[in-house]
Amino acid sequence: MLIRTDTPLPYSEITPESHYLNRRHFIRTTAIAAAGLVAGCGLDDPALAQAAFPDVRKGPFGTDEKQNSWEEITGYNNFYEFGTDKSDPARYAGRMTVRPWTVKVDGLVDKPGDYAVDDIIRDSELEERVYRLRCVEAWSMVIPWIGLPLASFLKRVSPQSKAKFVEFTTLMRPSEMRGVRSRVLDWPYTEGLRLDEALHPLTILAVGLYGRVLPNQNGAPIRLVVPWKYGFKSIKSIVRIRLTEKQPATAWNRMAPHEYGFYSNVNPEVDHPRWTQSRERRIGELFRNRPTLMFNGYGDQVASLYAGMDLKKNY
């Protein structure tokens, strides 16, 4: 019987620093290889992926709220490329091959190109970020992501001065994604951020979860997490990042423009046309009685980005 544990491995603070760094490098390279193998097989066994990110330090902005369980986070997903039921991604995303995987960076950058996801991981300072995620459907979770600040990656590719927005694109591979055959959304899934939102320290590219490799249904191998916006803006399984001058089109806005805006900041005062956004249900709790927080509780960090903006118009 495999021993499963939901707690991340302890941080090695007592090891001499030189040993710690060398060991970390060694573990990381072998872990990446192992993760690649595991992820490439489409396996989702947490015990096998357990050693994937062993020495990740705790990042800033984390919350102390009770984290949702591995089962909840990996079993209840909106990833319509695999079907519209919440259990479809867990059931069908295993078919997605996540290695080899490159993120094509283009548009208004000085260093465009195809960046291998393993190189991105290897060259980054990974951190654990425990964030709230608030879905537009009025449910939420608390998730311990492993990732890197998007800003650090963007700095590496060197945006040009004319760049004002960042556009992201998800994989579209009909042979591995059964949901893509139905035109429920306009594929491929695209999302976008204003450049200052993209460079904000809260915004991360996530590659792991609970110390383990990001499962396919959660957007493997690399996804965005923008915790102060509705969950659909945290685009999954990114294959392309493009810097643009014009505001990019986004999938849900194309689908229903008066329901889903470009900004989609979590805002209890701006209701969805068809349901209220003033309360939410935390997964694990039974009652939908949690008051929704402005900017999902990250107002201190991000409110200044929208100073002077009418958030009812710029929903």
Added chain:
Amino acid sequence: MILFLRVAVFVACLVPALVLGWNTWLLYSGAGGDLGINPIETLTHQTGQWALRLLLVTLAITPIRRLTGWNAIIRFRRMLGLYAFFYAILHLSVWMVFDHFFTLSTMVEDIAKRPFITMGTLALLLMLPLALTSTTWAIRRLGRRWQQLHRLVYASAIAAVVHFIWKEKVIIDETMTYAAILAALLLVRVAFAWRRRNLAR
């Protein structure tokens, strides 16, 4: 024979509620259960789904009767209709308790401001007089007006399907299937009425 069938149908209609009840009990007592990661959404969806399904089955009785000549099938219609109402009440109860915690003000706000909830409320309200006049006494008492009153079931079914479609973020197979079935059941009736009018000329 008919009695056996009626008992069988009675039990069959009760099964979904029993399964949901059993799983709710398991969840409540900490033993897990099969309601999934968002149990309230599962309960809401399942009760609503069975209300709609039974409503559609009720609407299929007369077409089946006319097409097969099996008149006795009419004896199942009341039970099926009342069961549809029963599941609709369960559906409403889950919403009242777990989405609103009995808070009347937020319930009223939802009903007034969220079109899909307005539709759902309408669908249920239209069922209420039908449930209340489902007794043999009422059928006898109302006579021809009973038949007219119970035409409200068409409006209720349409409201229920629209409620479901408007609740979903996108067009999904499930809602479209129910819409197609309802459309077919209504068209059959139109066809029958048209044929009857032509024959009468």
